[in-house]
Amino acid sequence: MPVEAEPVNKSKTYTQDEAFEAAVSYFNGDDLAARVWINKYALKDSKGNLYEQTPNDMHRRIAKEIARVEKRYPNALTEDEVFNLIKDFKYIVPQGSPMAGIGNPYQTASLSNCFVIGNSGASDSYGGIMKIDQEQVQLMKRRGGVGHDLSHIRPKGSPVKNSALTSTGIVPFMERYSNSTREVAQDGRRGALMLSVSINHPDSEDFIDAKLEQGKVTGANVSVRIDDAFMKAIKSDGEYTQKYPIFSSTPKYTKSIKARKLWKKIVHNAWKSAEPGILFWDTIINESVPDCYADLGYNTVSTNPCGEIPLCPYDSCRLLAINLFSYVEQPFTKKAKFNFELFKKHVGIAQRIMDDIIDLELEKIDVILGKIEADPEMDDVKAIEHNLWLNIKKKAEEGRRTGIGITAEGDMLAALGIQYGSEEGNAFSLQVHKTLCLEAYRASVYTAKERGAFAIFDSEREKENPFIQRIKEADEKLYYDMLEYGRRNIALLTIAPTGTTSLMTQTSSGIEPVFLPVYKRRRKVNPNDKNVRVDFVDEVGDSWEEYVVFHHRFKQWMEVNGIDTSKNFSQEELDDLVKRSPYYNATSNDVDWLSKVSMQGAIQKWVDHSISVTINLPSDVDEDLVGELYLKAWEVGCKGVTVYRDGSRSGVLISNEEKKEEKQQELLTAFPIKRPQTLEADVVRFQNNKEKWIAFIGLIEGKPYEIFTGLADDEDGILIPRWVDKGVIIKNRDEKGNSRYDFQYKNKRGYKTTIEGLSHKFNPEFWNYAKLISSTLRHGMPIDNIVELINSLQLDSESINTWKNGVGRALKRYVADGTKAKGHTCSNCNSENLIYQEGCLTCKDCGSSKCG
Template sequence: HLSCQAGVVLTASHNPPEYNGYKVYWADGGQLVPPHDQAIIEEVNRLDYTDICFDEKSDLIKIIGSEVEQAYIELAKKRLMAEAIGVDQLKIVFTPIHGTSRVMIPKLLQACGFEQVHLVEAQCMPSGDFPTVKSPNPEEAEALSMAEKLAKEVNADVFIGTDPDADRLGVGVLESTDEFMQAVVDDTTYTHRWPIESNEPSYTKEVKARELWDTIINFVKNPFTKKAKFDFEAFYEATYEAQRLMDDLVELELEAIDRILAKVEADTEPDYIKANEIQTWKLLQDFGKRGRRTGLGFTAIADTIAAIGLKFDSDAALLAIDEIMQTKFRAEFDSSIDMAIERGAFKDFDPEIENQSEFVQMMQEEFPDIYERMMTHGRRNISISTVAPTGTLSMLAQTSSGIEPVYLTHYKRRRKVNPNDPNVNVSFIDDLGDSWEEFDVYHPKVKEWMDVSGNKNIDESPYTGATAPEIDWVRRVEMQALVQKYTTHSISSTINLPNDVSEEKVGEIYIESWKKGLKGITVYRDGSRSGVLVSADDKKKENKQKDVESLEDLANSVTVSYAPKRPRKLECDLVRFQNDYEKWLAVIGLLDGKPYEIFTGRMEDAFNLPSHINKGWVIKEKSDDGESRYDFQYIDKEGYRVTIEGLSRSFDKEFWNYAKLISGVLRHGMPIAYVVDLIQDLNLYDENINTWKNGVGRSLKRYIPDGTTVDKKCPNCGDPAGLVYEEGCLNCKSCGHSKCG
């Protein structure tokens, strides 16, 4: 708009308070990309710091006014697909997370016609301390928790948050499955709508929720009884229609790409700016049209086998799975071939190329009728089926996952209870005197087996001996090979092994998998990752082992540390932070350059220090009445020492007590990274105290030594060993992800 060659933004963002962020933008308005970024860095490195100087030329400085904002708004309005979105109906919750977008985004939404916009007022106050969040990164769920809460209160369609300098965006939508699931539980009717969230949908259809649920979830009639039988006819029909639906979804995606391309091409930006975006969408469109790839999967194979009374890794189970997969295969290909007749085959269908495929050769040999039809008419979709992990879907459906066996039939959970409640059963009382109730949690279908059979002895269920740690791994490989035979795309599968499995055994599994022609296999050794479910039996063994440990052994495992004696006068740093809407100051006493104690108070009265003061001394003195007090001393601009007596004058008693506890931990030498984690994990009842603890945590992070690693995965790339502290920020060595504050 201003025909600038480049732009520079100085931003506090979420950097440590003593730093500003420096971001460079190119002529296209976007942040630097290669090769320009490297060229600028090389120029920076070439210069000596003393070479940098500026001659004031006021005629080169232009204050950006409202005309630039208006130009931005007009450009955004041109890009808006108003009809597709339905701006007059969409209900939005927005939060700037204490950042700069509070000025612009509400104006922009209003100008674009969004009438139902709700702001998270508590996060509209600009603040570099971000008092209501641990970290103002909108890609993290915690940062958008207040927006999500408001979205639920006002029944919003979407909630949006930006990072402090408004160059990153987080978007969330509320789950829309609650209404249907409640109807399933209540055995009532549910109304299908399209569009789903529209107040005036174009199409509606009322269904019995429980009947639809049973159709989707269960193809076994009379499960867990002697009359149990898999309904192959219903399964075929559902699969046939599902494949048609998958192809319809491809068509909807292609139509959406058409609209996107039309919008981008109509934009007034120069062609060289739009070129990459247009090329990307056209590439996606071309691949979609040429292949019309789908991936129809399934879940709950283990529950299905158990429901018809078979063990998961038995010969009979493998035969049943083979028949199920053949039925799925026939339905999918019949549907895709019929659609090729009605709608046309996928663009790249070529019989000569098809015949080179091992999969098609298998079809010719074992399913000649389907093969002949396909060679005559083609098929609608280049790839049809897959076996996905289906973890979330399986949790929603309360079934086993994909082709995986049930991991555990049951496990134990605990909950804290009121011992005076006559309706609870106190299983044990811990060392703190809290009462706990222990109860068994069963896999949902195991519970169904118990209810149907009336048998509470799990050892007699079809699941016993057929859970993930128990089944024969050879049969597990055979079963995956069988499923893969009828699947055109990828398979997700894991073999679970005991903790003491040998390397040789793991090697045998991979070799056998290779011999069977598996596309891939994953092996999980019990205990190789922490945090997974533990079986009830393992828990008993663990507790029994702990019981036999002697008190002497336990005492010898604890290291006692002694805090170094506090000198009368300690150097200290001053760190300013925001607690709710109040300005606070942290005085951090240092011993040998490391935090030894911390005091915090409001920046008022004695604590209202000049802004340039960031260092000083904390002096421990005796008052006339013999009580200890802490004084603060600093050097003013003229070199005089100024002493303020009684730091505690501005202290709130409760905050003072928390600070004393933190100081005690610091004095005994706990690594700063652990101290910060300890503070952040405090679950305090009052929001004002929670924002205070966040400020204290940020104040101490600057003292974490560079290179300190943390026992956490990178939230961006998942590397368990990638995160290290650098200048108070957590940076990932693998992907460059950074989180400060």
């Protein structure tokens, strides 16, 4: 029977204010960390009741569950032993899904952070493609990020045996999968998707260009799988042959291209928009230990959304980070040193805890399967979801894959007085990651001795693998112990991004350097209050106070060196402080780019999965540097690389400054003032204050032209089947000759069904506002400005305000990604540096996202 944990104290609940006050105290006044913890990780039920007041309660919940699993095995860790390692986010930090889900009886969700799905056999059929779509959605609703590869889809123009006669190619299915991702949310967390394709595929150029088109593929990250043959063709300026099926010895279709021409397209797009990312596929496959078992279903096909976990179909991974800063003794002093012995001990325990979490994940999957079986739907409706989780359970049970990583690399080096990106820094980081690798593998071997090896372990299959050979060369005893006892886990290590985790550890994120040691925030103030300083008055007359925020460990450096952290520093004094600190010339914008790539390649030798790292570039670098960095990454053995040029996201839709005026004029004349009788329309569903809403957005050339919205579940509301997402709006006349707007869609039998008189679904006040907003749309006002206009409307009626919010939320979907949001501040950090991303307001400073 599946086991469902009980909350630590199910009789006691806390208000948001009680928890926030206690959490702020726990985090020593850090309200951002407190809010992140409450919103994402504190135990709560579907009614919003909070069962945990501080992270200590959460850590006790997790420790209790880990200890319960430990009792099944020899030499069990106690609850207190686990608690003391994970409390205060000091040493071992379960990430994301494990933190939120372990011991959580209120949420039927997986503990896996990421999944990869895929098809075998007739995988390019429409049925196979739709099956992946449904599997993707089913995983995302359980809180998982998903990746899958599109190289199995036949290229555009290929013959097919249906009424279409020829294939549409990859791009339409990219849009489908992207749209599905945008529709799925779980507890405020939007779906995350990685789409990849092989450079060997004839449609790879279309794939590379797909995200540059406005409104297309906004719900997915995209990466290109590049093989060594393509890279060699670039260097020699040679030809490269694309095929379908890819890499087939008897392909149905071939196409010869100039490798450098396509390479320049990749580099240009990455320079312009930070995508596509690159996956060096031969390096991934050749180094992959799981691919030694490819014929048993462990052939790597894609990665998770951030690229740090290459996976086979239906495998998943759980993540855990070790806080490197906590192993620096006497930090920021001349006596600072890294405690390697304690680090080794904790890595071994962390690997053991990760294996326990797999047992807890298998229990969660049993609960999910039980829920599916108990659901009232027909068996054929439930079949795909049911089989999906059976497949995932098999891989988790058989391979027992883990994902141990790190956080606080930047702070660790600074605390030791070593400059990030220097030769000394790269060498020390390499030593730490090599130690982490050997100790994690040692723990997996000794856990196998006590608990048994993963089910298909076979030393003969692995003996020529470069990664295993590297372990043999570094530690022969470990290698021969592995031959004797096996290994508990098929693969163990990764370096993932640790966004919210690092907010709670109050350190730099993952392997990255510190973003900024000092920055400024603003908070809105009442200028009439006593002792309030007004530093800035915005365009609408609101007053703001600016205040300095120190990175937590920079502040610790100040305290160690006797610097008063409460002083009101001038900008010159702050600049001088940074120059005196170990963070000088060691931020994300300071680090030498080629040095960072070299560091990643060296560390990758000791990480059996991959590394999520971004090379940050200033806005004025040229495209050639991006190409140079990519080539260097391949040469030094990186498995993947992402380059982000400052401001490149916001430049996706406008190619250069000179075209802005021309683009604006084009926008203003894009629509006919006289409405066509029939318009294509998107159907957008959303919830607003727990009410179900529906919007019909009339489109011309994909751009919003008019909008109708209403309640979807009210007696007088608009009822439309869930599967309908498109149709047409027709302008008709009623029997009195008045204008009437009808919505028409096709039902499942192909017959047209009409919803009459959309305009009559509103009272006159609603309808008049709809006409006003539609008029601004028709005259070409940019969508973000219209959203701001709607938000600024001063309306007395509560129902009208609710309707106003609904219209704004529907239209935000059409705001171009990267558009700066004016007049907004981040609710987490008060930054004004907000942009629209996939219809949501996203803070570029702290990463917080709000879709309301």
